[in-house]
Amino acid sequence: MKDFFLTLYHQRMLVTAAILFVIGFAGLLFNWNLIKKIVGLNIMDTAVYLALTSAGYVNGRVAPIMADPKVPATMEQFINPVPTGLVLTGIVVSVSFTAFSLALTVRLYRKYGTLYLDDILFRAKRSVD
Amino acid sequence: MSLWKRLSAWADGEEREQWYSRPKPRREKPRRTGEHRQHEGVFELVKGLNKEQKTRVFNTLYYISCVVVCVVMMSVLTLIMVNLPPFGDPANPTNNELSRYYIEHGLEDAGAINLVGNMILSYRVFDTFGESSVLFLATTSVMMLMLRDSRNTGRDLLRDFRRENTAELEALDHLLRSCSRLLVPMVFTFGVYVIFNGHLSPGGGFAGGSILGGGLILYAQEFGTTGVSRYFTNHLYHIIKVTALAIYGVLLLYYGFMGVNGLANHIWLGIPGTILSSGIIMPINVAVGFEVACTIYAFYSLFHKGEIK
Amino acid sequence: MLPFYQNLPFFSIVACMLTGIFTSLIHNGRTAFRVNLVLLSAVAAAQLTTLVCVVRSGAAYDYMVGIIGHPWGNELRVGPLEAALCLAFAVVMMMCVLGGWEDLNHDIHPEKLPLYFVMCDLMMASLMALTYTNDLFTAYVFIEINTIAACALVMAKDNGATIAATMRYLMMSLLASGLFLFGLSLLYWITGQLLIPDVRDAIQQLYATGQYAIPLTLILGMMMTGLSVKSALYPFHTWLPDAHGSATTSSSAILSGLVLKAYIVLIIKIIYQVVTPEIFNALHLNNVFLVMGVLAMITGSLNAIWETHVKRMIAYSSVAQIGYIFLGIGLGTRAAMIAAVYQILVHAFTKPLLFCCAGELASANWHHKHLYYLRGAGHHAPLAGLGFTLGGLSMVGVPLLGGFAVKFYLADAALLGSWQLVVALGALAASSLLNALYYVPVIVNIWSKNLHGDPDPLPGLRRKPVHAPFVVSTLCLSLGAVALGIFLQPVADLLALGLSLM
Numbered sequence: 024m025k026d027f028f029l030t031l032y033h034q035r036m037l038v039t040a041a042i043l044f045v046i047g048f049a050g051l052l053f054n055w056n057l058i059k060k061i062v063g064l065n066i067m068d069t070a071v072y073l074a075l076t077s078a079g080y081v082n083g084r085v086a087p088i089m090a091d092p093k094v095p096a097t098m099e100q101f102i103n104p105v106p107t108g109l110v111l112t113g114i115v116v117s118v119s120f121t122a123f124s125l126a127l128t129v130r131l132y133r134k135y136g137t138l139y140l141d142d143i144l145f146r147a148k149r150s151v152d
Numbered sequence: 153m154s155l156w157k158r159l160s161a162w163a164d165g166e167e168r169e170q171w172y173s174r175p176k177p178r179r180e181k182p183r184r185t186g187e188h189r190q191h192e193g194v195f196e197l198v199k200g201l202n203k204e205q206k207t208r209v210f211n212t213l214y215y216i217s218c219v220v221v222c223v224v225m226m227s228v229l230t231l232i233m234v235n236l237p238p239f240g241d242p243a244n245p246t247n248n249e250l251s252r253y254y255i256e257h258g259l260e261d262a263g264a265i266n267l268v269g270n271m272i273l274s275y276r277v278f279d280t281f282g283e284s285s286v287l288f289l290a291t292t293s294v295m296m297l298m299l300r301d302s303r304n305t306g307r308d309l310l311r312d313f314r315r316e317n318t319a320e321l322e323a324l325d326h327l328l329r330s331c332s333r334l335l336v337p338m339v340f341t342f343g344v345y346v347i348f349n350g351h352l353s354p355g356g357g358f359a360g361g362s363i364l365g366g367g368l369i370l371y372a373q374e375f376g377t378t379g380v381s382r383y384f385t386n387h388l389y390h391i392i393k394v395t396a397l398a399i400y401g402v403l404l405l406y407y408g409f410m411g412v413n414g415l416a417n418h419i420w421l422g423i424p425g426t427i428l429s430s431g432i433i434m435p436i437n438v439a440v441g442f443e444v445a446c447t448i449y450a451f452y453s454l455f456h457k458g459e460i461k
Numbered sequence: 462m463l464p465f466y467q468n469l470p471f472f473s474i475v476a477c478m479l480t481g482i483f484t485s486l487i488h489n490g491r492t493a494f495r496v497n498l499v500l501l502s503a504v505a506a507a508q509l510t511t512l513v514c515v516v517r518s519g520a521a522y523d524y525m526v527g528i529i530g531h532p533w534g535n536e537l538r539v540g541p542l543e544a545a546l547c548l549a550f551a552v553v554m555m556m557c558v559l560g561g562w563e564d565l566n567h568d569i570h571p572e573k574l575p576l577y578f579v580m581c582d583l584m585m586a587s588l589m590a591l592t593y594t595n596d597l598f599t600a601y602v603f604i605e606i607n608t609i610a611a612c613a614l615v616m617a618k619d620n621g622a623t624i625a626a627t628m629r630y631l632m633m634s635l636l637a638s639g640l641f642l643f644g645l646s647l648l649y650w651i652t653g654q655l656l657i658p659d660v661r662d663a664i665q666q667l668y669a670t671g672q673y674a675i676p677l678t679l680i681l682g683m684m685m686t687g688l689s690v691k692s693a694l695y696p697f698h699t700w701l702p703d704a705h706g707s708a709t710t711s712s713s714a715i716l717s718g719l720v721l722k723a724y725i726v727l728i729i730k731i732i733y734q735v736v737t738p739e740i741f742n743a744l745h746l747n748n749v750f751l752v753m754g755v756l757a758m759i760t761g762s763l764n765a766i767w768e769t770h771v772k773r774m775i776a777y778s779s780v781a782q783i784g785y786i787f788l789g790i791g792l793g794t795r796a797a798m799i800a801a802v803y804q805i806l807v808h809a810f811t812k813p814l815l816f817c818c819a820g821e822l823a824s825a826n827w828h829h830k831h832l833y834y835l836r837g838a839g840h841h842a843p844l845a846g847l848g849f850t851l852g853g854l855s856m857v858g859v860p861l862l863g864g865f866a867v868k869f870y871l872a873d874a875a876l877l878g879s880w881q882l883v884v885a886l887g888a889l890a891a892s893s894l895l896n897a898l899y900y901v902p903v904i905v906n907i908w909s910k911n912l913h914g915d916p917d918p919l920p921g922l923r924r925k926p927v928h929a930p931f932v933v934s935t936l937c938l939s940l941g942a943v944a945l946g947i948f949l950q951p952v953a954d955l956l957a958l959g960l961s962l963m
Binding site for chain 2: 463471478485525527535572590603613679682683
Binding site for chain 2: 027030031033034035036037038040041042044045048049052053077078079080081082084086087088089091092095096097098100101103104105106107108111112114115116118119120122123125126127129130133
């Protein structure tokens with residue numbers, strides 16, 4: 024049991040990421056309100072970025088920006104730069120999708136006067152030609 | 153009528169015209185929000201119940217299955233993470249030759265002292281072009297949805313827009329105005345600084361572009377969107393966006409083609425650590441910065457008024 | 462210096478993206494349409510050249526984008542299979558746009574029409590990048606491009622139903638992307654690599670030593686779940702009928718003919734190049750695909766039988782046809798995988814044919830899409846009726862058409878299995894019968910006249926004049942469907958060569 028909790032402590036970043044992911048996922052499933060669903064999706068994405076960045080972290084090393092270009096960089100100095108770059112890509116993608124889904128929400132609200140996805144789908148089904 | 157009956161009748165040559173019956177006109181009943189969480193597939197199971205009971209049954213089933221899914225998800229993730237290599241350990245598989253190469257050879261290959269910048273804008277420049285395209289696509293699709301046209305904007309909506317516009321001009325807040333007059337120049341300067349120092353310090357095109365876009369939004373808050381439209385028109389927006397992305401794409405083509413064919417590319421890497429260094433990274437950062445600034449302001453403007461001005 | 466043809470895939474991808482970016486400056490829909498056609502023909506020509514050269518050289522090659530050598534940058538991998546698929550994608554994309562051009566003018570606001578073609582261009586870029594990529598993270602980025610372009614294609618019609626369908630599609634897609642990226646980041650955590658060959662080596666080492674066995678299985682499961690949601694495998698297909706059924710004709714054709722296929726190609730790439738089939742079968746992930754594929758074949762067809770909206774019916778039929786592909790993947794042998802890839806090609810030609818013809822039939826009947834109103838539509842638009850008949854018969858599996866070839870190869874591959882034999886053959890038989898149950902009545906319906914003196918559902922209709930784009934599209938797509946049904950052996954040989962070089 025003690026070992027298990029010790030493992031959980033060592034993996035604290037991943038534990039947080041997993042909890043955040045499930046919170047986001049639950050937010051997506053349990054809410055019918057579109058805005059809340061979008062917030063849930065964003066929380067999920069954040070969890071993924073936390074997992075990805077913590078993959079590159081190494082205890083006692085710093086961010087990979089060289090202080091002095093004349094001194095050659097060594098691996099013992101800096102953390103792994105790969106996940107940091109990938110997270111940047113992920114964040115940009117998530118911003119784009121948030122904007123897109125909010126635009127869809129605005130249009131749906133103008134059309135149906137509600138933010139509840141079940142109502143919207145029910146009424147949309149009736150308007151299929 | 154059951155499928156079999158229809159099928160046999162059809163095979164016998166009867167009822168040929170009734171294979172598909174005329175669709176019934178649908179009447180729409182007014183209903184309260186959130187009243188019907190319904191699903192026809194589930195209704196087959198609960199035929200004897202009235203509507204409210206059916207809804208309740210469906211809701212219960214739905215929530216129970218959601219809880220089950222979440223619990224399964226949580227346990228799967230726990231199972232994975234308990235078995236992964238420990239966090240922050242230098243002996244992890246991620247700290248391999250790949251990251252060693254990026255750290256130790258990044259400066260000589262690409263020329264920026266920001267090693268993350270080297271990684272995303274030189275080694276993996278193709279990915280990052282894809283990422284900028286996602287942003288471009290997002291603006292394009294928001295434009296498809298929100299740009300005013302004769303189909304999606306009725307007279308009521310236009311009246312609302314006009315009312316908001318006049319209200320915005322009347323309600324320009326004095327406090328906001330004087331504060332943002334102070335802030336806007338600083339925000340712009342900071343944004344430009346972040347963009348142009350992307351290869352020397354944390355930041356770069358995406359971060360700096362968001363700051364610039366935020367500055368534009370603040371400026372629009374200060375003088376109203378009509379104030380912005382004196383400098384920043386739809387035309388200018390398109391020109392900046394397309395030029396920035398085209399510069400990026402052409403650089404990618406040149407860099408990729410020369411690199412893979414083993415030809416010398418004539419890109420000057422500059423003196424490491426100074427502002428004129430890092431080969432293609434600084435031009436790309438500038439292009440991306442302008443594109444992101446345009447995108448952020450376009451989102452604001454499209455959501456706010458349904459046009460870019 | 463490489464031979465020049467090796468640059469063509471990279472050039473095609475970037476050219477598509479740049480053309481998309483420049484298309485956003487065009488104000489006239491017709492000009493954007495022409496630019497799009499020129500681009501797609503150029504891309505198709507480039508893919509054809511690549512295919513011929515690669516087959517002649519007899520080896521696949523890696524293309525490293527950027528100045529630095531093998532494991533440090535982005536890479537593309539080009540082989541005969543990838544080139545053949547991209548060629549098919551480019552041709553079908555062009556035909557989809559041509560076949561739905563009239564409906565595009567009807568459904569989309571003229572000011573927004575150029576933006577539609579921006580989406581088409583970027584969609585083509587992402588299809589090619591997903592097929593050629595040799596890097597898992599590049600795959601993720603282009604999955605996102607594909608998703609956003611696909612959603613935009615659905616909502617381009619801009620009425621309530623399509624926007625609601627897009628919302629649903631977007632939610633499912635984002636959930637799937639999240640799962641894929643989470644799986645990818647955890648895979649990176651245990652392998653430390655992103656390039657596909659390096660990940661493969663790392664996975665093989667891990668599998669041999671038995672290290673991280675549990676996380677490896679679960680992570681692969683997560684990534685595969687994400688991709689299955691996007692490719693509408695059975696329990697996750699709920700978004701598909703709404704999205705494909707309500708969109709405009711070209712969008713429906715592109716979505717079901719190409720977009721679903723790109724994700725399946727990625728799944729096949731992951732199985733063959735990242736995990737290797739031996740490990741994949743040893744982890745029993747293929748059996749999951751087999752069961753889900755069979756369920757998709759049955760339930761998709763059952764749903765289609767009860768559907769009365771013609772495009773939704775074809776969309777449910779897509780669910781069933783995707784099931785065939787996953788049946789082939791799930792059987793786990795090389796012969797079955799050839800059948801699966803064959804089905805990708807056949808479905809890529811047949812389903813756009815059905816959608817384009819259904820759109821034309823509907824527009825000949827005042828844009829009514831209910832099957833009741835489509836009675837006799839074949840007489841108002843004969844070419845569309847013929848195309849629909851051909852496509853429907855191919856789906857049912859009539860010999861000399863593409864669908865038959867797929868069923869033949871799938872049955873042939875299933876004969877080698879043990880319990881898979883019964884399941885696969887039973888599912889094939891049942892699904893063919895069910896396909897006939899909904900396609901044949903529709904075909905009879907569109908050709909029938911009022912024999913019993915019933916009231917004409919839509920009196921006063923005349924024959925619809927034919928337009929050149931539609932004729933070209935129908936002829937090309939039908940030719941593709943027929944050619945795939947007649948030249949079985951050469952195509953299968955090419956696919957076998959491609960799979961062995963993957």
